[in-house]
Amino acid sequence: xxxxxxxxxxxxxxxxxxxxxxxxxxxxxxxxxxxxxxxxxxxxxxxxxxxxxxxxxxxxxxxxxxxxxxxxxxxxxxxxxxxxxxxxxxxxxxxxxxxxxxxxxxxxxxxxxxxxxxxxxxxxxxxxxxxxxxxxxxxxxxxxxxxxxxxxxxxxxxxxxxxxxxxxxxxxxxxxxxxxxxxxxxxxxxxxxxxxxxxxxxxxxxxxxxxxxxxxxxxxxxxxxxxxxxxxxxxxxxxxxxxxxxxxxxxxxxxxxxxxxxxxxxxxxxxxxxxxxxxxxxxxxxxxxxxxxxxxxxxxxxxxxxxxxxxxxxxxxxxxxxxxxxxxxxxxxxxxxxxxxxxxxxxxxxxxxxxxxxxxxxxxxxxxxx
Amino acid sequence: xxxxxxxxxxxxxxxxxxxxxxxxxxxxxxxxxxxxxxxxxxxxxxxxxxxxxxxxxxxxxxxxxxxxxxxxxxxxxxxxxxxxxxxxxxxxxxxxxxxxxxxxxxxxxxxxxxxxxxxxxxxxxxxxxxxxxxxxxxxxxxxxxxxxxxxxxxxxxxxxxxxxxxxxxxxxxxxxxxxxxxxxxxxxxxxx
Numbered sequence: 001x002x003x004x005x006x007x008x009x010x011x012x013x014x015x016x017x018x019x020x021x022x023x024x025x026x027x028x029x030x031x032x033x034x035x036x037x038x039x040x041x042x043x044x045x046x047x048x049x050x051x052x053x054x055x056x057x058x059x060x061x062x063x064x065x066x067x068x069x070x071x072x073x074x075x076x077x078x079x080x081x082x083x084x085x086x087x088x089x090x091x092x093x094x095x096x097x098x099x100x101x102x103x104x105x106x107x108x109x110x111x112x113x114x115x116x117x118x119x120x121x122x123x124x125x126x127x128x129x130x131x132x133x134x135x136x137x138x139x140x141x142x143x144x145x146x147x148x149x150x151x152x153x154x155x156x157x158x159x160x161x162x163x164x165x166x167x168x169x170x171x172x173x174x175x176x177x178x179x180x181x182x183x184x185x186x187x188x189x190x191x192x193x194x195x196x197x198x199x200x201x202x203x204x205x206x207x208x209x210x211x212x213x214x215x216x217x218x219x220x221x222x223x224x225x226x227x228x229x230x231x232x233x234x235x236x237x238x239x240x241x242x243x244x245x246x247x248x249x250x251x252x253x254x255x256x257x258x259x260x261x262x263x264x265x266x267x268x269x270x271x272x273x274x275x276x277x278x279x280x281x282x283x284x285x286x287x288x289x290x291x292x293x294x295x296x297x298x299x300x301x302x303x304x305x306x307x308x309x310x311x312x313x314x315x316x317x318x319x320x321x322x323x324x325x326x327x328x329x330x331x332x333x334x335x336x337x338x339x340x341x342x343x344x345x346x347x348x349x350x351x352x353x354x355x356x357x358x359x360x361x362x363x364x365x366x367x368x369x370x
Numbered sequence: 371x372x373x374x375x376x377x378x379x380x381x382x383x384x385x386x387x388x389x390x391x392x393x394x395x396x397x398x399x400x401x402x403x404x405x406x407x408x409x410x411x412x413x414x415x416x417x418x419x420x421x422x423x424x425x426x427x428x429x430x431x432x433x434x435x436x437x438x439x440x441x442x443x444x445x446x447x448x449x450x451x452x453x454x455x456x457x458x459x460x461x462x463x464x465x466x467x468x469x470x471x472x473x474x475x476x477x478x479x480x481x482x483x484x485x486x487x488x489x490x491x492x493x494x495x496x497x498x499x500x501x502x503x504x505x506x507x508x509x510x511x512x513x514x515x516x517x518x519x520x521x522x523x524x525x526x527x528x529x530x531x532x533x534x535x536x537x538x539x540x541x542x543x544x545x546x547x548x549x550x551x552x553x554x555x556x557x558x559x560x561x562x
Binding site (some may be wrong): 017255274306333 | 380447
């Protein structure tokens with residue numbers, strides 16, 4: 001081996017030794033750290049492990065009911081309503097979303113309303129989407145953060161409710177105004193908005209009352225606080241409202257299993273409904289009806305959970321029609337409702353993320369499949 | 371003089387490095403585990419309330435109990451976990467049957483009491499753990515859409531004797547009994 005070869009070998013060996021000096025320490029440290037972190041993550045206690053003693057509220061909500069863990073009670077079977085003939089009969093005539101058009105609502109479906117020319121306004125996938133009466137999409141725009149409900153006013157403006165506020169959009173989707181609602185320390189949990197004349201009615205499930213606002217948000221009073229308990233009883237933390245052309249406000253009082261009626265000044269006018277598991281006019285479970293709408297001829301449309309179904313009553317509480325649970329996902333905790341000027345009932349099923357359209361029809365003859 | 375480096379030496383060095391990293395990781399893992407107590411707990415996301423918690427526990431009265439999460443509870447008058455809504459109603463239309471076979475779910479009116487109309491009251495539901503046998507009937511009845519899903523099953527550390535291999539875990543068809551590491555939790559010491 002001559003001296004040149006020796007020098008080259010020495011240089012290479014020095015380079016290798018330097019490489020190891022520089023890189024061995026950091027690589028070993030990073031590896032050990034990664035292994036430690038992985039181990040720590042794998043052994044992190046489950047969030048529910050530290051249990052509060054019985055009688056004290058737990059801070060972590062439980063997964064039952066979360067997406068992917070949806071389960072349905074065997075109890076959720078409709079009381080035998082099909083054997084009875086009702087004055088009205090509805091049949092399904094169209095579907096929007098769900099398996100019919102799977103791309104329409106991919107993540108959520110939270111509210112529905114009808115506007116001028118029977119256009120259908122749907123809140124879903126963090127957008128307000130507008131459809132024509134034939135369910136063809138016309139336009140859409142991004143909804144405010146955490147939007148929970150919507151309504152279309154007689155002026156064509158779209159009122160979108162979100163926790164603590166209402167945002168107002170023109171028909172093209174441009175935000176024109178908005179106002180906060182609720183108390184300073186306890187913002188309203190807005191679960192429904194309706195517009196009658198110059199009044200905006202906001203259902204506040206937090207305070208369990210209906211807040212009456214002027215068009216600019218000026219508070220004009222409360223509805224529901226003159227009941228015996230000073231508020232609605234809402235075990236499911238949801239309040240839905242509808243208002244007829246005369247200004248009579250209909251509200252769901254789910255804990256009492258009633259539909260209640262109120263004057264705009266807050267005077268109680270009436271109520272109908274009771275708990276029951278067998279008669280089809282009764283409301284089942286802990287808390288029903290959960291949703292509400294009015295037909296053009298003043299009939300009351302209710303949506304129920306547990307036995308997911310829609311019913312139509314006259315204003316005195318006489319049952320006129322039942323749209324049975326075969327049309328809805330049994331795990332629905334809401335069936336959002338709207339009715340267009342022709343009397344078609346639009347029922348939004350948030351579990352299947354689809355809107356079903358029901359039209360008045362002739363009842364099927366005996367022996368004929370509905 | 372620096373030794374001549376060869377491929378063999380390089381591979382040897384790499385193996386040593388890998389060994390060191392593995393040793394470090396294992397040591398970290400073991401240290402982490404040693405510093406916490408391993409306990410069994412019910413994963414409510416997996417639990418199907420199949421009743422095996424009641425029948426499989428080595429204790430005569432299962433260590434699994436129903437727990438009510440008051441933040442989620444609706445304080446219902448017609449609580450589907452408390453009363454069997456399909457049972458025969460009384461003269462006021464309120465179901466007379468109860469869901470819990472042990473009568474372990476108790477309720478009391480909270481807030482303003484309306485003696486005339488029970489529909490005007492809010493009810494707080496508390497599990498009597500001395501009676502609860504962990505059958506999960508109330509948990510099942512409270513699931514959405516019927517209820518708010520505020521009830522769930524939990525292994526109570528005050529009763530669990532920390533068997534080496536939890537009998538409920540072996541029996542559970544849904545793998546809902548999981549091992550969790552909780553600092554400061556000691557298993558109960560009492561006769562079976």
